[in-house]
Amino acid sequence: MRHRIVLAGFGNVGREFARLLLEQRTELTREYGLDASIVAILTARHGSVENARGIDLRKALRLADAGVSLESCGRGIPKRSVDYIRDGRADILIEVTPLRISPRQIALDHVRAALRSGKHVITANKGPVVYHYRELRELARRRHVGFRYEGTVMDGAPVFSLFQEALRGARVDSFEGILNSTSNLVLSEIEAGRTYEEGVAAAQRLGFAESDPSLDLEGWDATMKACLLANVVMGGRLRPEGVPRQGIASVGAESIRDAKSAGKRVKQIARGWREGRTVRASVSVEAVGPDHPLFSINGTSSSLVVRTNMLKEFQIIEHDPGLRQTAFALYADLIAIHEGRLSP
Structure with missing residues (x-):
């Protein structure tokens, strides 16, 4: 089964997840029947791009590591990130934008837009979960989509799935x-x-x-x-x-x-x-x-x-732990959603 992913944020954690996805792509297909493609990357500093066939992650990583725009990886996205997440054809949002200490923040807008439009959400961003956990949990349940957040505490250690x-x-x-x-x-x-x-x-x-x-x-x-x-x-x-x-x-x-x-x-x-x-x-x-x-x-x-x-x-x-462990939390949540385990 193919999952089309929008990746919001391409900093340290977002890039490490992209590397992990590249390394594990064969195993994901062989062991889980999961074909995961990142079809859009949304960033504040490197531009936002989409490619319906899947973004070339090796190229995106080279460009981001060099500090230059991702525009050559696909078609530029002129919409606001919230509008793109709401209207896009992806089925999973992975939200790893920087943490903000505020009830109102762009990460929350991203998560709400995804859930309301019937998309699964995986996040390592603590902000939306801390301030709006009950609302987001209920929204995911009403829309019958996944809402997972294992990477928000202790990197890849199984904290929430354990409890x-x-x-x-x-x-x-x-x-x-x-x-x-x-x-x-x-x-x-x-x-x-x-x-x-x-x-x-x-x-x-x-x-x-x-x-x-x-x-x-x-x-x-x-x-x-x-x-x-x-x-x-x-x-x-x-x-x-x-x-x-x-x-x-x-x-x-x-x-x-x-x-x-x-x-x-x-x-x-x-x-x-x-x-x-x-x-x-x-x-x-x-x-x-x-x-x-x-x-x-x-x-x-x-x-x-x-x-x-x-x-x-x-x-x-x-x-x-290192960045790989936080990226693994996103990876494990992706497998969980694929298997129908929509919330920890």
Whole structure:
């Protein structure tokens, strides 16, 4: 079965997904009977193009990596991206445009346009899911289309599919985790004797931090993820602006090294918990000892400790993920939709 994909966003994650699709195309066909073609790429900086027969992804990757327009990959798209998504003949939208901390954002417009026009949606963009999860879930159900978002938290680790598929019937009572790779790497680098600036530069070289890493360093990314988990798996109604938040930008190198001398490590920890019928969340920077389950999570690794009414406490750990792991989340969601598993 052929799936025609519109890819909204062609930054680090979008390009890595394109590479993965190229590498796995034969296996997708052989193992799953899935013929996936990207028929349009929508970008803010490199132009937007379509090709009904499928865009030459190798050429698109070369052009984007060189920082030039994609216009030679197909026919230019004169419409606004929202109008194109609504009117286009594709059947899947993959939304990986940059994160925005706002209820109103172009990514939300993209997702709404796709769902309302009967298209499946796969996204690694936290914004629409955090602010409008219930609306988008119900819209997808009414239109009988897929809405999947595994790549929004912990890259390719199976977080939402675990909670919403394998652990159906279990109530999540609380969670705590290290959810931002950039912040965790910078803290680890400072602990090892490097400067804050060197830690940020290392995260940028690895592709985790953008040229403006403020969303990571000021705690917004971790707060978005904490709210997303609280809202999706705990039934909360949180917005990141109302959640106590501490980024690592305010943490001095001396306090990190003092913690190390005392046998502790400084970590940014995102939490969610229940107070009666209310779900709450926070993001804080604190020193933890060797007996804490997040003590050993260093570098770009991430982890989530979950407490439920059925399985008590368990921990998910993802060691040193890269862009490939986020791209894999999109890839796995694509297979799930192809197989009829429309939501996690």
